[in-house]
Amino acid sequence: MTKASLYQQLKQDIRQGIWPAGAVLNQQKLSDYYQVSRIPVRDALQQLKAEALLVMAGKASLMVPPLTAEEAEELYQIRLQLEPMALRRAFPQLTFSLLGQAEDLLQQIEQDQHLSAADRGALNWQFHLMLYQASHCPHLLRLLHSLHQQVERYLGFQEISLNYADTSHQEHRELLELLRTQQLDAAVALLQQHIQQAGELLTRHLRQQPA
Amino acid sequence: MTKASLYQQLKQDIRQGIWPAGAVLNQQKLSDYYQVSRIPVRDALQQLKAEALLVMAGKASLMVPPLTAEEAEELYQIRLQLEPMALRRAFPQLTFSLLGQAEDLLQQIEQDQHLSAADRGALNWQFHLMLYQASHCPHLLRLLHSLHQQVERYLGFQEISLNYADTSHQEHRELLELLRTQQLDAAVALLQQHIQQAGELLTRHLRQQPA
DNA sequence: CCACTTGGATTTGTATACAAATTAAATTAA
DNA sequence: TTAATTTAATTTGTATACAAATCCAAGTGG
Numbered sequence: 001m002t003k004a005s006l007y008q009q010l011k012q013d014i015r016q017g018i019w020p021a022g023a024v025l026n027q028q029k030l031s032d033y034y035q036v037s038r039i040p041v042r043d044a045l046q047q048l049k050a051e052a053l054l055v056m057a058g059k060a061s062l063m064v065p066p067l068t069a070e071e072a073e074e075l076y077q078i079r080l081q082l083e084p085m086a087l088r089r090a091f092p093q094l095t096f097s098l099l100g101q102a103e104d105l106l107q108q109i110e111q112d113q114h115l116s117a118a119d120r121g122a123l124n125w126q127f128h129l130m131l132y133q134a135s136h137c138p139h140l141l142r143l144l145h146s147l148h149q150q151v152e153r154y155l156g157f158q159e160i161s162l163n164y165a166d167t168s169h170q171e172h173r174e175l176l177e178l179l180r181t182q183q184l185d186a187a188v189a190l191l192q193q194h195i196q197q198a199g200e201l202l203t204r205h206l207r208q209q210p211a
Numbered sequence: 212m213t214k215a216s217l218y219q220q221l222k223q224d225i226r227q228g229i230w231p232a233g234a235v236l237n238q239q240k241l242s243d244y245y246q247v248s249r250i251p252v253r254d255a256l257q258q259l260k261a262e263a264l265l266v267m268a269g270k271a272s273l274m275v276p277p278l279t280a281e282e283a284e285e286l287y288q289i290r291l292q293l294e295p296m297a298l299r300r301a302f303p304q305l306t307f308s309l310l311g312q313a314e315d316l317l318q319q320i321e322q323d324q325h326l327s328a329a330d331r332g333a334l335n336w337q338f339h340l341m342l343y344q345a346s347h348c349p350h351l352l353r354l355l356h357s358l359h360q361q362v363e364r365y366l367g368f369q370e371i372s373l374n375y376a377d378t379s380h381q382e383h384r385e386l387l388e389l390l391r392t393q394q395l396d397a398a399v400a401l402l403q404q405h406i407q408q409a410g411e412l413l414t415r416h417l418r419q420q421p422a
Numbered sequence: 423c424c425a426c427t428t429g430g431a432t433t434t435g436t437a438t439a440c441a442a443a444t445t446a447a448a449t450t451a452a
Numbered sequence: 453t454t455a456a457t458t459t460a461a462t463t464t465g466t467a468t469a470c471a472a473a474t475c476c477a478a479g480t481g482g
Contacts, residue, residue: 082293237463
């Protein structure tokens with residue numbers, strides 16, 4: 001378990017609920033669990049804290065943040081502001097090659113019916129990222145990546161991703177088609193609708209059946 | 212030099228150019244300079260890296276990011292998307308008490324004519340924060356705080372803040388007045404203009420006279 | 423009964439020492 | 453001369469040991 005991979009592992013284990021929402025993580029427990037000293041654990045924790053994938057609990061201890069409908073809505077609202085911007089700035093630099101690669105990712109999602117929620121989430125983000133990357137906006141991409149990691153914690157609910165899968169796929173296809181035919185404004189409108197819809201579905205679910 | 216303060220100190224020293232843009236920071240150098248072991252230095256560096264106040268230079272070393280017009284523009288564009296959102300979400304919860312506290316900050320800026328660029332920047336952000344805080348959006352506030360820290364590195368140029376000071380003050384006053392009289396849309400429009408103007412001034416300056 | 427100390431147990435913070443990796447220079451071959 | 457390769461120096465990564473702080477529960481006074 002090397003340094004970078006400990007960070008990755010911890011992040012994945014938080015997503016997968018090994019360290020559930022509300023759990024207080026202490027360095028000793030983690031260094032025992034991952035069979036490393038506290039130093040690399042501290043490094044990983046520090047990084048996760050800075051990304052808000054962990055939050056302070058008391059004066060010195062760290063906690064896996066609870067999942068709330070309010071914060072989920074907030075995250076989607078922020079995405080709703082930033083992702084259209086990313087798409088607009090990427091648009092002039094989008095190539096058929098990139099759009100093709102994005103389509104490949106879609107196909108991968110649709111074909112492999114028995115992907116884990118985590119894998120589907122990762123591929124879904126890769127699809128969006130493929131489009132946004134062309135913007136060459138390092139800060140924007142960094143923020144979107146961070147936001148997506150936050151959101152991913154909420155998408156463990158099988159029901160959501162399954163119910164929404166078909167609509168989502170179709171919207172992704174339409175988005176690609178609009179970009180291919182140079183209809184930027186329509187593409188942005190669709191993207192906004194896409195994000196808003198996903199956000200509403202998630203928050204509705206959270207309010208009905210809190211995490 | 213305790214842990215939290217080492218992080219603060221390093222951040223301040225980067226802003227103030229003790230570790231200038233492009234400088235590669237190594238742990239030994241910093242632990243000598245700040246008279247602490249490498250462990251707390253590592254913690255601080257890890258955090259600064261996660262906030263993009265430091266960036267990777269090569270495989271393992273960290274660098275103070277260069278200042279570029281492109282990134283400055285990007286940062287202001289992101290603020291342009293997020294700050295109006297923060298103001299809108301704060302608006303229903305804004306009280307006369309908060310508006311009063313915001314006004315106090317303005318007065319503090321205007322009265323003290325010989326503030327350092329850093330101090331003026333800090334107070335300016337506190338003014339904006341006073342308004343946005345009422346939104347109770349933790350993620351949004353965290354992002355805006357981070358963005359502002361990024362932007363602050365660009366505002367060491369005396370000419371900019373001095374030239375713009377008067378216009379900026381007046382816009383701040385107008386903003387408060389619009390909020391007092393419940394004119395949200397006008398307030399948002401002014402805020403957008405305020406950010407855009409500041410961004411254009413900065414990027415124009417950077418393109419004329421690169422850092 | 424509640425708020426407030428106080429003690430010990432736990433947990434985090436830091437220093438030092440050493441291992442692993444990276445960087446940069448020197449050397450060699452094309 | 454240039455590019456690739458090896459080697460030495462530097463720098464980062466990690467473990468262990470100890471100091472400082474925090475947390476929590478038991479005890480005390482109001």
